[in-house]
Amino acid sequence: MKILVTYKTKTEFTKWYAEIIAKEVEGELIDFSKVTNEKMSEYDVVVYGGGLHAGRINGFKKAKEMFAKSAAKKMVVFVTGATPNEETETIDEVWKVNLTEEEMESVPHFYMQSGLCYEKMSFPDKTLMKLLANMLSKKENKSNAELGQEQAIKSSYNISDEKYAKPLIEYLLGE
Ligand SMILES: Cc1cc2nc3c(=O)[nH]c(=O)nc-3n(C[C@H](O)[C@H](O)[C@H](O)COP(=O)(O)O)c2cc1C
Incomplete structure (x- = not known):
């Protein structure tokens, strides 16, 4: 299974997690600004990561549009944010705002706490x-x-930890 890990980052929190994920699942890591529909089509799975900005996942809309036009089979999304992972109600709200009901089912989604820089x-x-x-x-x-x-x-603070990337890594390794 060929995996692309792509990310959009403003202060490098998302990049940090993307690097860990790509390494663990032996996927290819490419900055989202360098990814095209054609490039996406070379992979079975596209993992997209973006930071939360005022409740929205940075770049996710564009990533979804590109994925829809590509031949890749599955999209997985991860989001980094200053909100701690334990604040599950806030995170549930993030998914409700950013994913449609259909996407909630078809796009596996993972949250990873980061911080502020x-x-x-x-x-x-x-x-x-x-x-x-x-x-x-x-x-x-x-x-x-x-x-x-x-x-x-x-x-500034950094509450990122590799352990928050584990559920996504385990999901990909189990596919
Ligand atoms: C303008 C701004 C708005 C933000 N809004 C949120 C937010 O709504 N929820 C949250 O949990 N974190 C929020 N954050 C924190 C970022 O989501 C966090 O730092 C994230 O990891 C940034 O990722 P990046 O550096 O890879 O772009 C915000 C940060 C900035 C600068």
């Missing part, structure tokens, strides 16, 4: 995060989730 963030992204931090700091009667979020976005 202000050093590598673009200026517009940094500005957005500052706005969010400001809004949260001014809000009264914050819920526990909002208090946690306020703490979490103050500075």
Whole structure:
């Protein structure tokens, strides 16, 4: 089974996970910007990874369109985000927003916690995060989730771990 692991990354969290996945499943690792429909057609499985940006999976729409036009048989998606893996309700919501009911069944999907990296963030992204931090700091009667979020976005952190890539790796090795 030929596996392509492709990813879109802004601050390299998704790239880090993509490298681990490609190595473990002996897949080919290619930056999504260099992938074409024709290239996708050379593989049985396309694994697409993207970071969460305001609840949306970066680049996923385009990846789906390209996959649909290719001859590849299966698409698998993984998403990295600052939300910890244990916050299952938030993550379920992410899938509901980003996948159709049909895709929920046909596209195996995996979430991997990452963190925030202000050093590598673009200026517009940094500005957005500052706005969010400001809004949260001014809000009264914050819920526990909002208090946690306020703490979490103050500075860079990395809660990535290889163990979060395991379920996807095991899925691919079992195919
Ligand atoms: C502007 C912005 C918006 C973000 N929105 C979310 C979000 O809605 N949920 C979340 O869990 N993480 C969010 N994050 C954190 C990123 O998803 C996380 O850092 C991700 O791993 C980035 O992946 P990348 O560096 O590979 O692009 C956001 C980060 C930025 C900079």
